[in-house]
Structures are given as structure tokens and as C-alpha cells.
Amino acid sequence: MSLEAQDYLPMSRTIRYRTEDPIQNLRIKLVMRSQEGNDTESRWIMKERHFAWQEKVFGPTEFDKYKTLAAEIASGKVKKKGLTPLEERYAQQIEHVAAGEAMFTYVDADSFEDVTEFVSNVTTSPFEKPTPLAERMMKVQEKRGRHTELSEPFKMMYIVAQVKGRVDVTVRSEEGEGPTYIMQEEVLCAIRVYSDGTIDMTPGFSPKPPIKVDPMKGGAYKTTSEQGVPYRLETESGCVYEYWLENATEPADASEVAAAHAKEVRFQQELFDKTQELRRNFVGDEFEPYSDQPELDARKVMINCEIVSAQGFDWDHVYVQYLIDVPEGWATGDAPQLWGNSQVSRVRHKRDERGKADLEAVANFSMPVELTLWECAKDEQAKGKENREGEGKEGKGGARRVPCMLLQVNSYDQWDRQRVLGYGHMNLPLSPGFTDQAVMTWRPALSQVGKMRSFFIGGTPELRDLTFAGLPTGLQGPLSRYGFSSESSGSVRVRSHCVVQGPKPPQPKDGRHAREALKSSAQAVADATHSGRQGREATLVRARKQRDEEKMAEKRSESHASRTRNR
Structure with missing residues (x-):
């Protein structure tokens, strides 16, 4: 599937979902592909992984960190009393992990902070600069942590990938080998879950691929692509990554689905009624109805x-x-x-x-x-x-x-x-x-x-x-300031x-007047075209006649001059 840069889904879009199921049942499937080289002819490498809610998957950086910490604890260099409960738990879990993965997670217990969450532009200008007050407020939010950004309590989870960043110029590559990249972490999805069952995902689940119906095969249909429109990530070095987010949660029973749907419909109706009531209270009842009386x-x-x-x-x-x-x-x-x-x-x-x-x-x-x-x-x-x-x-x-x-x-x-x-x-x-x-x-x-x-x-x-x-006032005729x-x-x-x-303009009950007006306007255009063509033809005839008269006059003057010379 060949797409232009503007056809990809924006990674900054936040979509809100609601669920009645326990949040522990949430499963997210991440499908990611990348090119081996920077040219368009390089082949794509496809990877996929399933993530459960608050499932801890160690990345390469955390793997090296806690693997070293586990070795120091085993050798006695570091005592467990000086560690936090989270570090002690991760040092025990890392013993059962073979290596860090390229697609990993940060859970709510981690101290990870996404810096893009604190960047809130208020205009569409790429040259926007925050005011000194906005900079101080962002620093205060960073110090207090993400849980004070909103009044409602929530839990966070990040799905992150290790991608190729900028080229490492300090390493000299040999002939026939590609450049060496500095690996960096990029947040692919941020999930925020509230206590009322509301889920905010940035970005949300990828939309389903469109369906193409083939009428020549009895109405058979097939998807135009395997995953649909992807999200696109391009690093500083020009490496391109495309990925899809799919909901891999196991479906519930039919009765539970019907009950959840009925509750969702009732919730939307209550929300609509509340919105209408707020609108009526805001607008008020002081509008004057228009009177259709002739006087x-x-x-x-x-x-x-x-x-x-x-x-x-x-x-x-x-x-x-x-x-x-x-x-x-x-x-x-x-x-x-x-x-x-x-x-x-x-x-x-x-x-x-x-x-x-x-x-x-x-x-x-x-x-x-x-x-x-x-x-x-x-x-x-x-x-x-x-x-x-x-x-x-x-x-x-x-x-x-x-x-x-x-x-x-x-x-x-x-x-x-x-x-x-x-x-x-x-x-x-x-x-x-x-x-x-x-x-x-x-x-x-x-x-x-x-x-x-x-x-x-x-x-x-x-x-x-x-x-x-x-x-x-009382001006009669044109105004002159001479x-x-x-x-x-x-x-x-x-x-x-x-x-x-005011009153509505009168409208015909049928389209007869409109058709007559269209016919008359078309006839007027045709008459104007015909008259214009006739005018151009008449002009050409007059020009030809004048040119012939001028030639005849020149010939008469030349013959008269020749007779005079002969005499």
C-alpha cells in the first residue's frame, strides 16, 4: 500500500473509549514494520506483539540497568535495604528475561514521563514560543507529576519502541557497511484509564481497513489492505516506521455485549439531554418570535x-x-x-x-x-x-x-x-x-x-x-466635494x-419557475452568442470590403499616374 505523507493518521489524536469489562482484560496488539535502508527499494521488516494492561516488558536500557543491579545484589556490592520495592521486584523479574525487547512498556509504577504531554501549543504556528508564565507552569507540572494534571485519578501505561535515531558521527563505519545509529525511545501509544471505565488513548486504535465489494463475483468482498491506514513515525536520520494498534481483547458473551450496548445508549441519551438543558439555560427564553402578520x-x-x-x-x-x-x-x-x-x-x-x-x-x-x-x-x-x-x-x-x-x-x-x-x-x-x-x-x-x-x-x-x-441628510443628486x-x-x-x-423568501411549490428561468437564461446566452457571432462576421465583411476598395483606389491612382507620364 503506497501512501503519501498527508494520508497517514496523526499520532497526536486522542480517542476516548468506554468499557464495562474489567480493565485487566484489555489486550492491545502492536504491528510495526520498518525499512532496512533509507531508500524506497529496501524491504520492510514486520514485527508484532501483544500487550496486556500494566504488563511490564523490559526494553534494552532497563534490561541492562536491572541486569547489572541483580548481579551487584548477588555479589553483595548492593544491599537490598538501600533499594526501593520497585527496584527489588524488577531485579528479581529480570533473572527470568533473556534480553530486552525492541517493543516494550512503561507501567504506572514506573517513573517514566513523556515530555510531549507537557507541550500544549495554543496556536497552529510552528514558530510559537511559550510565554514566561507558561514555561513556569510547565515546570511546576513536571515537578508535581502527571497525576496532578487532572482532578480525576487515573493510571497510565506507555507502549514504547526503540528506533534508530540520528547517525553516530563518532563511529567510523567500514567500507560496505551502513552507518551506525544512536538508538532512541519513541512513545507509540499512551493509555490513560479512569475509575469510571473511561479510556483515553493517544493515538487510538487503528481504523478497520475499507472493504471492496466485487459485484462480478456474486457480491464477494475483500479488504483493500491487511491492516488499514497506519501511523507513521520518521526519525531524524530519515528512518521510517509504520505501525498499527488493534484491540485484541477477547469478546464477551452476547448478553454482556447487549447490556453494555443498552447502557451506552442510555448514557449517550443522558449526556444529550444534559447538553440540551445547558444550552437552553445558556441561551435563555428572551428571544422574540417573528410575527408573520402583514402589519x-x-x-x-x-x-x-x-x-x-x-x-x-x-x-x-x-x-x-x-x-x-x-x-x-x-x-x-x-x-x-x-x-x-x-x-x-x-x-x-x-x-x-x-x-x-x-x-x-x-x-x-x-x-x-x-x-x-x-x-x-x-x-x-x-x-x-x-x-x-x-x-x-x-x-x-x-x-x-x-x-x-x-x-x-x-x-x-x-x-x-x-x-x-x-x-x-x-x-x-x-x-x-x-x-x-x-x-x-x-x-x-x-x-x-x-x-x-x-x-x-x-x-x-x-x-x-x-x-x-x-x-x-436630505441629499438630492450626486455628492460633490469640489x-x-x-x-x-x-x-x-x-x-x-x-x-x-425576517420572513422567508417566497419559494415556488414546484420547479416550473426555476426551469423557465433556466430556459430563459440559456436562451439569452444563446442569443448573445449568436448575435456576437453575427457581429463578428459583419465586421469581417466590412473590413474585407474596405480593403478591396483601398486596393481599387490604389490601382486607379497608379493608372492615372502612368497616363500622365506617357503624355
């Missing part, structure tokens, strides 16, 4: 905005003022908050990957703005004809306006000097979803005297009507979440 037929738009930050402005101690401009055809709730100010924020400079400060200055606000709007459907229907007529007369000026947010960015320093740094506007989102916009701003241009006055005593020209930053001198300023970042509540 209340209006679309409700709920918008949650956040004025995140402002960047690119020249001064420090920045704050933002906002005003919600609600045009005709829209209504607001009772006592709406249509304007407000943010807090004064000091400017911070961005830092690049090397930690150096950038020239771009950013002032953070995180100012929330909540708004509820109703689109008046009756007013829209009443003014629909007027708007359509206005579009023909006034062009874009007759188009229907939408609510917008007007922004004014100011600065305020310790000498009570205030300056207007920029104006901007953005149309509020009226479709459900999330938007993240950067609102570009502008400000009135200052003369040289005005710049000096603003620098020393503060104060800048301000708009008398803030709606001039967007579309002024003669108004301005200059570009910074930008304001605004994030918005929108929820729309």
Missing part, C-alpha cells in the same frame, strides 16, 4: 460592532467618536444609543518577528457598539415607485440609502489640546455573518499657519455636520457581527 412585516437587523483599533495617525492619546446615521425607511428601538465615545488610548508600535518596533503606530480600543434596526417594509413598498422614478431622473442620487457609521478620530494630550485626526464612514452590514473592515479616513488640509497653530495650541478645522463625512481641500489620514479597524430576522 408587522419588517426585517429586523441586530448588529454588534467593535471598534478594534486605529493606526497610521500622527498623534498619541487617540479616541474615536461614532454616530449612527439612520436614513428613511429604517427605524430604531426605544431610546437607542446612536452615538458614543471610546476611551483614550495610548499609541503602541507594532513589532516584527525579530522583536523590533515598527514605525506603524496602533491605538487599541475594543469599543463595543450594539444596534437593532427595523426595515420598514410598508414604507419601502410605498416609496418603491418614487425611488424607481428618482433613479431615472437623478441617477445615483435616487438610490436607496442604507444605515452607516460615521467616525471621527481625535487626540487629547496632557495640555488639554484636542485635534481632529480624521473622518470616515462605513455602511453597516445588512446580511448575516461576520465582517472585518479597515475604514480609511481623511481630514481637512491645513495651511502652514494652521499646522503651527495645531502643534502649539491645538485645534483643527472641524465639520459642522458630521454627516458630511458620509452622505448628508473645492474642499483634504488629505489622507490613518485607518480604523471595525469588526461586525450581524443577525437578520
Whole structure:
């Protein structure tokens, strides 16, 4: 079975199982294969072994350690009083072991700790660096041990394999022999068992291989592979190992299986009911049901905005003022908050990957703005004809306006000097979803005297009507700012979440209208293609006719010139 690197199962996935059987009945079958060389043509070596729960299998390192300890105890160099009960027990067991195995285990009584358990990245970036607080917390967890990581007591077991690590450069290999590797231990599976029968495996059991049905042989089926998709381990030296984890526990009686299945179904139902109850308690019952009555037929738009930050402005101690401009055809709730100010924020400079400060200055606000709007459907229907007529007369000026947010960015320093740094506007989102916009701003241009006055005593020209930053109220026709001198300023970042509540769009009961629309669109495309082809043919005919006329004119001029010379 040939697989790409992205087709293998991730070794970091944790799967949770539940069982009613005694955990002592758990049996895990490990099938592992490796290549003799680093090239793709090398043959694979297959190994397999069964492990029971808390079964101690000595690896090469532990075998050498406890074999030496047993010999020292026998010779009298080491006394048993100075040993722990675990060391004494392992020294007795090692006498019945011939050699250490390449696939072995660490049980709960061992002092083995997997360092990867304490590495908990919170982002997907490969360059993530833990903060000093996170580093100190990891050290505290390492000192206290793995049993304090969770509140529930559990027991651990690791299935480990000794694999080829990096090449040992201190050993010179002879001609015809391969390189010498430094052997290292790699955790293939970590098993955590809780007192309630819950089992967490990292990674979990390998999925069963897919089945391929052959209809030509009467529906006979066969597996597409022997073990299915494996886990893949690649060391620093490039050696590749593939392995599978299978559940080799002996099946229980049919009655026990049925009872366990019924209990599992009951447990899942209780968990589902509890989740639904928590969701209802969290959501609450304060939602307003939508009314389908014609007199209340209006679309409700709920918008949650956040004025995140402002960047690119020249001064420090920045704050933002906002005003919600609600045009005709829209209504607001009772006592709406249509304007407000943010807090004064000091400017911070961005830092690049090397930690150096950038020239771009950013002032953070995180100012929330909540708004509820109703689109008046009756007013829209009443003014629909007027708007359509206005579009023909006034062009874009007759188009229907939408609510917008007007922004004014100011600065305020310790000498009570205030300056207007920029104006901007953005149309509020009226479709459900999330938007993240950067609102570009502008400000009135200052003369040289005005710049000096603003620098020393503060104060800048301000708009008398803030709606001039967007579309002024009562605008008829296109907006013209001719003669108004301005200059570009910074930008304001605004994030918005929108929820729309309204009637469902009318849908045909059958697909007749859809088919007619599709037929008409297809006919329109065909007509356009036909007309385009005819237009191209007509153009070619005109070009040929013009070229022939030019040739005839050249011939007539040449004949006239020749007659003149003969005379």
C-alpha cells in the first residue's frame, strides 16, 4: 500500500473509549514494520506483539540497568535495604528475561514521563514560543507529576519502541557497511484509564481497513489492505516506521455485549439531554418570535460592532467618536444609543518577528457598539415607485440609502489640546455573518499657519455636520466635494457581527419557475452568442470590403499616374 505523507493518521489524536469489562482484560496488539535502508527499494521488516494492561516488558536500557543491579545484589556490592520495592521486584523479574525487547512498556509504577504531554501549543504556528508564565507552569507540572494534571485519578501505561535515531558521527563505519545509529525511545501509544471505565488513548486504535465489494463475483468482498491506514513515525536520520494498534481483547458473551450496548445508549441519551438543558439555560427564553402578520412585516437587523483599533495617525492619546446615521425607511428601538465615545488610548508600535518596533503606530480600543434596526417594509413598498422614478431622473442620487457609521478620530494630550485626526464612514452590514473592515479616513488640509497653530495650541478645522463625512441628510443628486481641500489620514479597524430576522423568501411549490428561468437564461446566452457571432462576421465583411476598395483606389491612382507620364 503506497501512501503519501498527508494520508497517514496523526499520532497526536486522542480517542476516548468506554468499557464495562474489567480493565485487566484489555489486550492491545502492536504491528510495526520498518525499512532496512533509507531508500524506497529496501524491504520492510514486520514485527508484532501483544500487550496486556500494566504488563511490564523490559526494553534494552532497563534490561541492562536491572541486569547489572541483580548481579551487584548477588555479589553483595548492593544491599537490598538501600533499594526501593520497585527496584527489588524488577531485579528479581529480570533473572527470568533473556534480553530486552525492541517493543516494550512503561507501567504506572514506573517513573517514566513523556515530555510531549507537557507541550500544549495554543496556536497552529510552528514558530510559537511559550510565554514566561507558561514555561513556569510547565515546570511546576513536571515537578508535581502527571497525576496532578487532572482532578480525576487515573493510571497510565506507555507502549514504547526503540528506533534508530540520528547517525553516530563518532563511529567510523567500514567500507560496505551502513552507518551506525544512536538508538532512541519513541512513545507509540499512551493509555490513560479512569475509575469510571473511561479510556483515553493517544493515538487510538487503528481504523478497520475499507472493504471492496466485487459485484462480478456474486457480491464477494475483500479488504483493500491487511491492516488499514497506519501511523507513521520518521526519525531524524530519515528512518521510517509504520505501525498499527488493534484491540485484541477477547469478546464477551452476547448478553454482556447487549447490556453494555443498552447502557451506552442510555448514557449517550443522558449526556444529550444534559447538553440540551445547558444550552437552553445558556441561551435563555428572551428571544422574540417573528410575527408573520402583514402589519408587522419588517426585517429586523441586530448588529454588534467593535471598534478594534486605529493606526497610521500622527498623534498619541487617540479616541474615536461614532454616530449612527439612520436614513428613511429604517427605524430604531426605544431610546437607542446612536452615538458614543471610546476611551483614550495610548499609541503602541507594532513589532516584527525579530522583536523590533515598527514605525506603524496602533491605538487599541475594543469599543463595543450594539444596534437593532427595523426595515420598514410598508414604507419601502410605498416609496418603491418614487425611488424607481428618482433613479431615472437623478441617477445615483435616487438610490436607496442604507444605515452607516460615521467616525471621527481625535487626540487629547496632557495640555488639554484636542485635534481632529480624521473622518470616515462605513455602511453597516445588512446580511448575516461576520465582517472585518479597515475604514480609511481623511481630514481637512491645513495651511502652514494652521499646522503651527495645531502643534502649539491645538485645534483643527472641524465639520459642522458630521454627516458630511458620509452622505448628508436630505441629499438630492450626486455628492460633490469640489473645492474642499483634504488629505489622507490613518485607518480604523471595525469588526461586525450581524443577525437578520425576517420572513422567508417566497419559494415556488414546484420547479416550473426555476426551469423557465433556466430556459430563459440559456436562451439569452444563446442569443448573445449568436448575435456576437453575427457581429463578428459583419465586421469581417466590412473590413474585407474596405480593403478591396483601398486596393481599387490604389490601382486607379497608379493608372492615372502612368497616363500622365506617357503624355
